[in-house]
Amino acid sequence: MVDYVVYGRGSFDQLSEILAPRRKNNAPMIFLVDHFFENNPLVRRVPADGKDKIIFADVTYEPKTTYVDSIAKQLKDEFGEVSGIIGIGGGSTMDLAKAVSLMMTNPGSSADYQGWDLVKNPGVYKAGIPTLSGTGAEVSRTTVLTGPTRKLGMNSDFTPFDQIVLDPELTSNAPVNQRFYTGMDCYIHCIESLQGTYLNEFSKSYGEKALELCQKVFVDKDKWDDESDDQLMMASYAGGMSIAYSQVGVAHAVSYGLSYLLGTKHGIGNCIVFDKLEEYYPEGVKEFKYMVKKNNIDIPQNITKALSDAEFNKMIDVSLGMKPLWENALGKDWEKKMTRERLRALYERL
Amino acid sequence: MVDYVVYGRGSFDQLSEILAPRRKNNAPMIFLVDHFFENNPLVRRVPADGKDKIIFADVTYEPKTTYVDSIAKQLKDEFGEVSGIIGIGGGSTMDLAKAVSLMMTNPGSSADYQGWDLVKNPGVYKAGIPTLSGTGAEVSRTTVLTGPTRKLGMNSDFTPFDQIVLDPELTSNAPVNQRFYTGMDCYIHCIESLQGTYLNEFSKSYGEKALELCQKVFVDKDKWDDESDDQLMMASYAGGMSIAYSQVGVAHAVSYGLSYLLGTKHGIGNCIVFDKLEEYYPEGVKEFKYMVKKNNIDIPQNITKALSDAEFNKMIDVSLGMKPLWENALGKDWEKKMTRERLRALYERL
Numbered sequence: 153m154v155d156y157v158v159y160g161r162g163s164f165d166q167l168s169e170i171l172a173p174r175r176k177n178n179a180p181m182i183f184l185v186d187h188f189f190e191n192n193p194l195v196r197r198v199p200a201d202g203k204d205k206i207i208f209a210d211v212t213y214e215p216k217t218t219y220v221d222s223i224a225k226q227l228k229d230e231f232g233e234v235s236g237i238i239g240i241g242g243g244s245t246m247d248l249a250k251a252v253s254l255m256m257t258n259p260g261s262s263a264d265y266q267g268w269d270l271v272k273n274p275g276v277y278k279a280g281i282p283t284l285s286g287t288g289a290e291v292s293r294t295t296v297l298t299g300p301t302r303k304l305g306m307n308s309d310f311t312p313f314d315q316i317v318l319d320p321e322l323t324s325n326a327p328v329n330q331r332f333y334t335g336m337d338c339y340i341h342c343i344e345s346l347q348g349t350y351l352n353e354f355s356k357s358y359g360e361k362a363l364e365l366c367q368k369v370f371v372d373k374d375k376w377d378d379e380s381d382d383q384l385m386m387a388s389y390a391g392g393m394s395i396a397y398s399q400v401g402v403a404h405a406v407s408y409g410l411s412y413l414l415g416t417k418h419g420i421g422n423c424i425v426f427d428k429l430e431e432y433y434p435e436g437v438k439e440f441k442y443m444v445k446k447n448n449i450d451i452p453q454n455i456t457k458a459l460s461d462a463e464f465n466k467m468i469d470v471s472l473g474m475k476p477l478w479e480n481a482l483g484k485d486w487e488k489k490m491t492r493e494r495l496r497a498l499y500e501r502l
Numbered sequence: 503m504v505d506y507v508v509y510g511r512g513s514f515d516q517l518s519e520i521l522a523p524r525r526k527n528n529a530p531m532i533f534l535v536d537h538f539f540e541n542n543p544l545v546r547r548v549p550a551d552g553k554d555k556i557i558f559a560d561v562t563y564e565p566k567t568t569y570v571d572s573i574a575k576q577l578k579d580e581f582g583e584v585s586g587i588i589g590i591g592g593g594s595t596m597d598l599a600k601a602v603s604l605m606m607t608n609p610g611s612s613a614d615y616q617g618w619d620l621v622k623n624p625g626v627y628k629a630g631i632p633t634l635s636g637t638g639a640e641v642s643r644t645t646v647l648t649g650p651t652r653k654l655g656m657n658s659d660f661t662p663f664d665q666i667v668l669d670p671e672l673t674s675n676a677p678v679n680q681r682f683y684t685g686m687d688c689y690i691h692c693i694e695s696l697q698g699t700y701l702n703e704f705s706k707s708y709g710e711k712a713l714e715l716c717q718k719v720f721v722d723k724d725k726w727d728d729e730s731d732d733q734l735m736m737a738s739y740a741g742g743m744s745i746a747y748s749q750v751g752v753a754h755a756v757s758y759g760l761s762y763l764l765g766t767k768h769g770i771g772n773c774i775v776f777d778k779l780e781e782y783y784p785e786g787v788k789e790f791k792y793m794v795k796k797n798n799i800d801i802p803q804n805i806t807k808a809l810s811d812a813e814f815n816k817m818i819d820v821s822l823g824m825k826p827l828w829e830n831a832l833g834k835d836w837e838k839k840m841t842r843e844r845l846r847a848l849y850e851r852l
Contacts, residue, residue, distance in 0.1 A: 353732035382703035
């Protein structure tokens with residue numbers, strides 16, 4: 153679990169005080185900030201002192217292991233040691249900060265640690281400050297990374313942040329489409345896990361609460377307000393907590409193929425896929441379509457139209473490799489139910 | 503926050519594996535077990551090896567600072583150092599384990615640390631395994647202790663457990679009345695915090711989920727089953743988490759007076775008080791009375807009948823000292839609303 157959680161409007165301004173006891177000798181704090189904020193007033197509020205450094209993270213694409221390795225190398229070359237890595241941004245920035253923290257103290261490449269419990273040493277101090285709500289990356293035990301051979305996280309007990317600062321004010325200026333896609337990452341995760349075969353009361357309680365908060369924000373309300381930011385930030389947190397003992401399903405398994413091949417970002421990729429999953433999640437998809445319409449959102453269509461057979465096969469390979477997701481969604485005999493032909497037909501509809 | 507949370511039926515049997523990496527040199531693990539289990543088969547499942555010691559904790563009364571100090575002294579005299587303190591029991595045992603862990607590494611008496619952020623050093627490793635659901639002590643940042651001059655916890659960042667194991671099977675044989683009183687500790691806390699003036703979306707989300715789970719168990723269901731244990735354990739966890747940014751109210755403020763003077767245990771004390779609070783929490787008290795009747799529970803009456811003026815005054819002093827609780831319940835001008843006379847009249851009705 154994350155050790156320290158601060159939640160509240162304006163709590164970003166406590167960051168200087170929060171970091172003070174974590175500063176070691178003369179080693180700097182490194183602020184990894186989503187490049188979206190490069191000319192944003194938020195940057196002036198980052199408490200960078202002395203040798204501290206702000207690095208604008210290029211999250212045009214989701215983090216790659218090569219990018220993680222290059223930032224860690226740059227920091228080791230420049231400073232030797234750092235006091236901590238502070239991620240400020242969306243899910244990609246959260247994952248990048250966690251991964252860079254781990255690579256400051258673990259040898260080799262982050263690609264060596266894609267998997268479960270392969271990380272050997274605790275990373276340097278790391279804090280996460282989300283500016284988009286929905287991914288749950290602020291509380292998860294993984295970092296989703298695209299490596300040379302696969303898209304898979306560094307899942308380990310050392311991966312969660314030491315501290316998170318949940319300040320709903322930071323999400324208030326997010327672009328409307330982006331906010332929706334990322335919020336839907338949470339919504340879709342809840343539908344998948346609550347209807348899945350892996351579930352216990354812990355994950356169910358968190359999943360139900362996250363779902364209810366998403367519905368308040370995107371179904372019930374007619375206008376975005378401060379309370380919407382508050383609620384979606386808690387939905388993201390609860391959705392992330394619910395992953396502990398549950399698993400996602402068809403939408404995530406299929407969208408991993410899309411993002412591996414086409415670089416489609418996770419939130420929008422899930423939306424593109426979920427939009428076509430009436431057969432698997434009839435009620436959820438119906439509500440999703442209602443939210444899309446109500447919030448006047450554009451879901452891209454026909455994105456796989458021009459792909460070759462080899463490209464479809466690559467996506468199918470990546471997707472069918474996500475065995476626990478399929479088993480959660482379709483049961484132990486999922487391989488009989490989800491054939492390559494059926495999955496190909498689904499990809500063709502996207 | 504608690505660092506590691508395991509939730510699941512039968513997870514108690516993972517305890518040996520969970521503790522293995524925490525064993526230091528030759529120092530023993532100390533299992534503080536609620537004396538209720540003294541002749542219970544659960545004791546044979548406690549993974550005590552080598553020099554490990556099982557201490558049956560006398561929780562007839564809620565933990566006193568003198569009791570905490572005496573256990574810590576006994577352990578230091580016998581072993582010098584210990585690897586960890588593992589609490590197995592209800593809320594009193596949880597609090598006792600947390601306090602003993604802290605007193606293994608902090609000088610003086612636990613009474614010196616009753617308050618906020620007075621604890622100087624991290625305690626030894628500590629794990630909590632609740633066998634009753636409702637208090638939220640398994641996740642809280644405090645330990646409620648009765649000291650020479652007051653009933654107040656050791657609130658600190660060092661207080662939460664390093665590990666909790668939430669195994670709903672352990673609660674299945676709890677006495678029916680006790681289970682109800684402790685469950686109502688959670689229910690009452692939720693009513694008080696959700697209707698209070700201190701609240702944000704973090705605490706509200708957890709409080710609403712805990713309340714809903716309590717209602718499922720005690721209002722909706724006609725029979726206790728495994729799912730009831732699962733749900734009440736999550737209610738307790740969520741209720742405990744909701745304390746982070748909220749506060750309790752009238753029932754807790756009044757019941758602290760009762761427990762200080764009469765030693766009334768927390769769960770039953772809250773029930774005795776809440777039963778008479780129609781004026782403050784009309785809907786909650788109505789539903790509480792329904793649950794009492796439906797679950798065929800006995801709420802003691804007339805317990806203050808024989809008290810002297812001096813005794814009433816002592817309870818009133820203790821209760822009015824809980825300023826944040828009163829302010830949360832009645833607003834900033836609570837002192838005008840809750841006079842000594844009015845509180846005396848309330849105590850006389852209990």
